[in-house]
Amino acid sequence: MSSTQKYKVIIIGGGPAGIGAAIKLHKNGIRQILVIERNQSVGGIPSFYKRKKGGVRTFVRWSRGGIPVFGQDYAKYLKKKITDTGVEIKLNSHVIEINTKQKEVTWVSPGEGKVTAEAEAVVFATGGREKTIPERKWIAGARGSRVMFTKHLLGLSDLNNLHPVNQPLIIGSDVIAYAAAAKLRTGGAQNAKIADNKSFPDTPFYERLYFRLFSKPSFRGKQTSSAEIKGSIAANGVKINDRFMDADGVIISGQLIPNSELALMGSLEVNIPSRIPVLDNNFQLSEQGWFATGNVIGGFHGAEWCYYNGKRVANSVTKYLSKQKLLATTKK
Ligand SMILES: Cc1cc2nc3c(=O)[nH]c(=O)nc-3n(C[C@H](O)[C@H](O)[C@H](O)COP(=O)(O)OP(=O)(O)OC[C@H]3O[C@@H](n4cnc5c(N)ncnc54)[C@H](O)[C@@H]3O)c2cc1C
Structure with missing residues (x-):
């Protein structure tokens, strides 16, 4: 099956950074946002750290005075926050291709098959992986x-x-x-x-x-x-x-490296061998309207930093979208 849908912003990855970006975009008044996540739930890496008696808390929530929390508690908190906004989320959906010129994102999901959608802006929030x-x-x-x-x-x-x-x-x-x-x-x-x-x-x-x-x-x-x-x-x-x-x-263990394969495949500029995408001060990649947030930008931080970075990048995306609109008005 194949079809083309249209969104204002597509966010690839539903970890802390992607969720932070979606929440802030929604708060900024942007609608038609889509989050695409290949796992069966949002939350990213924190979802793998389960609450257990005597278990190890390895994530930090700044808002609770910087105390360590269990990853799944953190992931549940993110899930609740995004659910409350009503932002559309496609789960079990793996982004396999991007087209930077057409601003298209293609994913596969068991229910829909292969789907392509267009967006005015796209945010990579695909995280990092171990070397x-x-x-x-x-x-x-x-x-x-x-x-x-x-x-x-x-x-x-x-x-x-x-x-x-x-x-x-x-x-x-x-x-x-x-x-x-x-x-x-x-x-x-x-x-x-x-x-x-x-x-x-x-x-x-x-x-x-x-x-x-x-x-x-x-x-x-x-x-x-x-x-x-x-x-x-x-x-x-x-x-x-x-x-x-x-x-x-x-x-x-450890030694994280950005999950920047999609950006590379889409011919966006990525530093080799670090695999860190080339960004400007607004977290924009080498093509207009393509942004990145969280651990995919390198530097490798904890989840809460990625969540707030997502919010910061959402402000850059909002500015970009309003500037595009302004340019369109001036042309008229
Ligand atoms: C093994 C490991 C252990 C870690 N342990 C800790 C820890 O204990 N404490 C800590 O603070 N930090 C830890 N980190 C760092 C952790 O990555 C960050 O804290 C935080 O999760 C990063 O948020 P993120 O949203 O940038 O990325 P992630 O949490 O990695 O989220 C990225 C999301 O994007 C999705 N995705 C990726 N590619 C695609 C695609 N093509 N299509 C659809 N979806 C896609 C992934 O499924 C994932 O849900 C660990 C990292 C790793 C790799």
Whole structure:
């Protein structure tokens, strides 16, 4: 099936940034807004962090005095806020293509098939992802079972109460690695070993201190040019600088990179290798009327920052739309 629908603004991604942008656009008086989200619910990454007794709160709500909250509580709060506006949301809908000249967005959804819609402005709010093994450029070896990314670990442990790893080894040492170590420990695993190719952890002291309430991972860091994942059927450890660190699961964690594939495919300017889209001061991309917000713009921040950034970008979009209208009036 194929059809063309028309919107004022299309927002790709229903995470904190996309929801923040939609709410503010609505508040600014813009109507005919569409949010397209490939998951079955809005909320983005926070939806993967479930509330559990003794669980780890890893998201921060500034409005409650900056206290950590569970991700799903945060996602539910976003869902309520967007539902109250009545903004149209298409769930289970994956954007697969954009046409920058025609300002078209194409997505597939199980109910509608392939759909193309036009918009006067489009906002990318597609978030970030963890760097793959080749993108890290220092990891070799087996890719057996029990080699996973944090998002997969969360899907198994937080969302489905499974216990995928008992003796975890985490590669990467930014805050997501320490959060993963804490999740694993509260789920019943031993304290994780964290390994990285730098001398000190990427996580600041006070954040590590917070996660020590839940787990006390050891850190092995050294300038090294290679590490090797061992175990051909299931991961059984990692060899770094001739030293073998045993484990029954390897988690490749952190080091976020923007989810800017769609922008690249649409020939918008994107810096390589950082994959950070080129933006002006109004968060506008290399084509007029195309904007980006949240973790897709790089820098990598917490959810609440992304939510407020979404609101800020909504103001830029509103200004752009009103300027377009002004230009049209002047022409008449
Ligand atoms: C594994 C992992 C763990 C993290 N843990 C924390 C944490 O504990 N605390 C914290 O504060 N931050 C954490 N972050 C950072 C987190 O990404 C931000 O806090 C926040 O969620 C970013 O908001 P966002 O809206 O920019 O992106 P996201 O939350 O990533 O939302 C992007 C949304 O866009 C959708 N999307 C992407 N591409 C398409 C497409 N083509 N079509 C349709 N929909 C699409 C996705 O499904 C997603 O819902 C983590 C990030 C990762 C990757």
